[in-house]
Amino acid sequence: MTAEAPHDATGPTTGKSPAGPPTSPPGPRPRRHPGPRSRSRPHPHAPLHRTLARALPVSPALVILLLFLAGPIAYCAYIAFTDLQLTGQAEDSFVGFDNFRTAFGDEAFVNAVWLTLVFTVISALLGQNTLGLALAALMQRASKPVRTLVGGIVITAWVLPEVVAGFLLYAFFRREGTLNAILDWLRLPTQNWLFTLPILAVSFANVWRGTAFSMLVYSAALNEIPKEITEAAEVDGAGGWRRMWHITLPMIRRSIGTNLMLITLQTLSVFGLIWVMTRGGPGGKSQTLPLFMYEEAFQKSMIGYGTAVALLLLVVGSLFSVVYLRLLRTEV
Secondary structure (H helix, E strand, O other), rough: OOOOOOOOOOOOOOOOOOOOOOOOOOOOOOOOOOOOOOOOOOOOOOHHHHHHHHHOOOHHHHHHHHHHHEEEEEEHHHOOOOOOOOOOOOOOOEEOOHHHHHHHHHHHHHHHHHHHHHHHHHHHHHHHHHHHHHHHHHHHHHHHHHHHHHHHHHHHHHHHHHHHHHHHHHHHHOOOOOHHHHHOOOOOOOOOHHHHHHHHHHHHHHHHHHHHHHHHHHHHHHOOOOOOHHHHHHHHOHHHHHHHHHHHHHHOOOHHHHHHHHHHHHHHHHHHHHHHHOOOOOOOOOOOHHHHHHHHHHOOHHHHOOOOOHHHHHHHHHHHHHHHHHHHHOOO
8 A cells, every 4th residue: 555645734736846946837827916007107298288288377467567567677777787868978888886876875865765764654654554544443333424424535535646636735735725724713823834844744645645545454354353252352341442452453463564565665656746745845855765766867867877766766665565574474
């Protein structure tokens, strides 16, 4: 009786030869288990095509901005480094930073910078911003007829052309104007406001004309504050000033920053209002940077120097914008 070959407990026999290499089992090879299909690789230019497709709708606006905004700014930046003049010059030449050195050494330029800052702080930061917020807060509690009347008066001053507003305020502040007539009727001393305090007169004129914008911005911001919060603070005994300081102002912080940035940039570029009222006088006492730039470029025909002053004014506006944009960042 023959003994059976021992069965391998670890698995089926592999058909190994005692002296040779392993041999594959007979029959067809087993099929591999089908795995997930491999995704096709994206085309290397697909992201570029998608970017171009997305940029196509805004390309006309981009072309217009480059043509009418970036192009003139770049050309003005070039002119600021030349001695270009309107008359009496065959060709201009590159002078480097001479125009800027001349500006910082010019007492009239330094005076214009100082008056521009005074005009901006008084008429924009203190005047338009504060008065606009006060009017918006008062109109929240006023009756509908009062809101309609006050809003109509304030907005009418805003929509008037700058030259028209300048003539109206000139008639108000001149020696024989409305303000002196009122003071004389009240038995108070009168004076020529456009001669004695010209920068304050033009600052008040800009406040009168531009407060409507701040009022509209703050009215929209105050309407977004939930009434439940203010009512709860009022029930807790918080007065009007405490509610304004601890609730209203923090909740409209971003609107305050946006409004300050916009009215500051608008005030830095005011020209027609001051030109109509005082022409920068008397003796340069109300000559801000836009008027100084106009006088140097078009009255004295020094286009290169005037453009350098305009470029410095652009830098000042950019610095204000950077400060306000940092204030607009969300607090962590």
